[in-house]
Amino acid sequence: MNPSIPVDSGKTIPIKSRQARKWKENVTAYLFIAPLLSIFAVFILYSLYFLIHTSFQNTDISFGKATDAGTNNYRLVLEDSHFYFSVLNNLIFSAGNIFISITIGFIVTVFLSLKFRGSRFFHALFFIPAMLPGALIATVFSMILEYRFGAWNEFLRALGLDFLAKQWLSDPHLAYMSVIVIGVYLIGFPMMYYSADLTTVNTSVLEAAVLDGAGLNRIMWNIVFPLLKNAHKTIIISTLLSSFREFERIYLMTGGGPAQSTEISSIYLFNYFRGAGANIGYVSAASTLLLIIALAISFIQLRMYVKGKKERKSAA
Amino acid sequence: MNLIRVTRAERFFGISFIVALSLFWIFPVIVTIKNSLQVDGLNNYVYIFTHKIAGLSIFRSFFNSLIVAVGDTTIILVVGTLAAFAFSKMVFIGRQKIYSIILMCLAIPAIVAVIPFFFILKKLHLYNTLGAVIIAEVAMTVPFAVLMMRNFFDNIPDELMESALIDGATKFQTFRRIYLPLSVPALINLGVLCIMWSFQDYLFPTMFLTNGSLTTATMAVNSFQGAFSFNPIDQGRFYASLVVLGMPAFIIFLFAQRYIANGITSGALKD
Numbered sequence: 030m031n032p033s034i035p036v037d038s039g040k041t042i043p044i045k046s047r048q049a050r051k052w053k054e055n056v057t058a059y060l061f062i063a064p065l066l067s068i069f070a071v072f073i074l075y076s077l078y079f080l081i082h083t084s085f086q087n088t089d090i091s092f093g094k095a096t097d098a099g100t101n102n103y104r105l106v107l108e109d110s111h112f113y114f115s116v117l118n119n120l121i122f123s124a125g126n127i128f129i130s131i132t133i134g135f136i137v138t139v140f141l142s143l144k145f146r147g148s149r150f151f152h153a154l155f156f157i158p159a160m161l162p163g164a165l166i167a168t169v170f171s172m173i174l175e176y177r178f179g180a181w182n183e184f185l186r187a188l189g190l191d192f193l194a195k196q197w198l199s200d201p202h203l204a205y206m207s208v209i210v211i212g213v214y215l216i217g218f219p220m221m222y223y224s225a226d227l228t229t230v231n232t233s234v235l236e237a238a239v240l241d242g243a244g245l246n247r248i249m250w251n252i253v254f255p256l257l258k259n260a261h262k263t264i265i266i267s268t269l270l271s272s273f274r275e276f277e278r279i280y281l282m283t284g285g286g287p288a289q290s291t292e293i294s295s296i297y298l299f300n301y302f303r304g305a306g307a308n309i310g311y312v313s314a315a316s317t318l319l320l321i322i323a324l325a326i327s328f329i330q331l332r333m334y335v336k337g338k339k340e341r342k343s344a345a
Numbered sequence: 346m347n348l349i350r351v352t353r354a355e356r357f358f359g360i361s362f363i364v365a366l367s368l369f370w371i372f373p374v375i376v377t378i379k380n381s382l383q384v385d386g387l388n389n390y391v392y393i394f395t396h397k398i399a400g401l402s403i404f405r406s407f408f409n410s411l412i413v414a415v416g417d418t419t420i421i422l423v424v425g426t427l428a429a430f431a432f433s434k435m436v437f438i439g440r441q442k443i444y445s446i447i448l449m450c451l452a453i454p455a456i457v458a459v460i461p462f463f464f465i466l467k468k469l470h471l472y473n474t475l476g477a478v479i480i481a482e483v484a485m486t487v488p489f490a491v492l493m494m495r496n497f498f499d500n501i502p503d504e505l506m507e508s509a510l511i512d513g514a515t516k517f518q519t520f521r522r523i524y525l526p527l528s529v530p531a532l533i534n535l536g537v538l539c540i541m542w543s544f545q546d547y548l549f550p551t552m553f554l555t556n557g558s559l560t561t562a563t564m565a566v567n568s569f570q571g572a573f574s575f576n577p578i579d580q581g582r583f584y585a586s587l588v589v590l591g592m593p594a595f596i597i598f599l600f601a602q603r604y605i606a607n608g609i610t611s612g613a614l615k616d
Contacts, residue, residue, distance in 0.1 A: 068487060079464060170373065184372075
C-alpha cells in the first residue's frame with residue numbers, strides 16, 4: 030500500500046494509522062473467509078480428529094461402548110492383503126482411465142476438430158455420458174453385460190459370434206477388464222481439456238508442418254500431442270485423484286466382486302462398513318491410511334503447480 | 346476455420362474412425378430405449394409418471410434432487426466467492442497457507458468422509474434430512490469453488506480495487522459493487538458445474554437418507570431396480586424410468602454445455 034496517499038485534508042497517513050489499517054484489512058479478510066473456515070472446521074478438521082481418534086478404538090456405528098484399541102486397528106489393516114490390493118486396484122484402474130483418456134480422448138478430440146457435417150452431434154454423443162450420473166451408467170451396463178439375457182451377448186450371438194459371449198462381469202479376469210473399459214464412456218472431460226488446450230496451439234506451427242509435407246498422423250502425434258502438455262498433466266492428475274473418489278461405477282456393476290477382484294479402496298471401506306457389527310475403529314484406521322495416500326498425491330500436485338507458476342513468472 | 350489441414354483421404358479416415366467408434370456409444374442408448382418400450386410401448390412411460398415406485402413418485406425424486414442441487418449450489422457460490430475474493434485481492438496473515446490447505450481438501454475421497462460426516466450430521470440433527478446431503482456436498486465441493494473463483498479474480502486487475510478504495514469504498518462494497526457483477530459469467534459456470542455434480546452424487550444421499558420419501562433421482566436408479574420384478578413388463582418400465590432419470594443430464598447439456606466446459610477448464614490446475 031502506498032504510504033503517502035493524500036487523504037481528503039491533503040495530509041499523509043501517519044504510521045500508526047497505517048498499522049491500524051493493516052490490522053483492519055486482516056480482520057476484513059478473515060470475515061470474508063469466515064464462512065469457509067467454519068465449514069472447514071466443522072466438517073474437515075473435526076472429521077480428521079474424529080477419524081484419528083476412532084481409529085485407536087474398537088467401537089460400532091452407534092459409537093456407544095468404545096474400548097481402547099491402541100494401534101491394533103492399524104496393524105490389522107496393514108496385515109490385510111485386501112487393503113493393499115484395493116489401493117493397487119485404484120492405481121490400475123486410474124492407469125486404465127488415463128490411458129483411455131490420452132489415447133482415445135485425444136484422437137477423438139483431434140478428429141472432431143476437423144469439423145465435418147454432424148461433428149457436433151458426435152461431440153454431444155461422446156460427451157453426454159460424462160454428465161450422466163455414474164449410477165445410471167453403471168446400472169445400464171450391469172444389465173447390458175449380463176451373461177444370459179444381457180443385450181451385448183445377445184447381440185454377439187445374433188451375429189453368430191457365440192464364442193465371444195462371455196461372463197463379462199462374473200468372471201474375475203473379465204470383470205476387471207470390463208469395469209476398466211467402461212471408462213471409455215467417460216472421455217467427455219478429457220475431451221474438454223484437450224479442445225480447450227487445442228485452441229491455444231499456434232496455427233503457424235501446424236501450417237509449417239503441412240508445408241513440410243507432414244501427414245495427419247505425424248502432425249497429430251509428433252506436433253499436437255506434445256504441445257498439449259498442460260492438458261495431459263491436468264488429465265493425469267485429476268484422473269488419479271478422482272479414482273479415489275470413484276465408487277458407484279464399480280459398486281453397481283460388480284459390487285467389488287467377483288471374489289473381490291474389482292474391489293477399489295472405496296468399495297473395500299464401504300463393504301467393511303456395511304458388514305454387520307463392523308468395527309468402526311478398523312474402518313477409521315483404513316480411512317486414515319487411504320486419506321494419507323490421497324493427500325500425498327495431492328501434495329505432489331500442489332508442488333508441481335506452485336513450481337510451474339514460479340517458472341512462468343520468471344519467464345515472463 | 347480448421348485447425349489442422351488434411352488431405353481428403355485423411356479426412357475420410359478421421360470421419361470413419363469417429364463414426365465407427367460412435368457405434369459403441371449408440372449401442373447402449375438403443376438398447377435402453379428399445380427395452381423401455383418392450384411389451385407395453387409408450388405406456389411404460391405413462392406408468393412410471395402415474396404410479397408410485399418403491400413408494401415414491403418419480404416427480405418427488407426429481408424434486409428432492411432439485412432441492413439438494415439448489416441448496417448445495419447457493420451455499421457453494423456464496424461461501425466460495427467470498428473466500429476466493431479474499432484469497433485473491435486481500436493481504437492477510439496465513440493467506441497462502443490456508444489456501445494451500447483448502448486446495449489439499451480437493452483430494453479427500455468422499456468415502457473417507459462418510460463415517461465422520463455420519464457422526465457429525467447426527468449430532469447436528471441433520472441426519473435423514475435433505476440438509477445433510479446439501480451440507481456434505483458443500484464440504485466436498487467448496488474447495489473447487491475457491492480454486493476456480495480465485496483463478497478468475499486473479500485475472501481481474503487489482504487497480505479496480507485500489508481506485509475504489511481511494512474513492513472511499515469499503516472492501517465489501519468494492520466486492521459487492523465492482524467484482525461481483527464482473528464475475529457473473531464465472532459464477533454461472535461454477536453454478537452449472539455444482540448442479541451437475543450434485544445430480545451425479547450417489548454416495549452421500551445413499552448414506553445419509555434412509556427415509557424413502559427423501560430419495561433423490563440418482564438414488565432412485567437403484568431403489569427402482571429393487572422395486573421392479575424380472576418379468577418383461579416390469580423390466581420395460583424399469584428401463585423407461587432409467588431413460589427419464591437420465592433426462593436432467595441431457596437438459597443440462599443442451600442448455601449449459603458451454604458453461605461446463607468453461608468452468609472445468611478455468612478451474613484446472615494448469616502450470
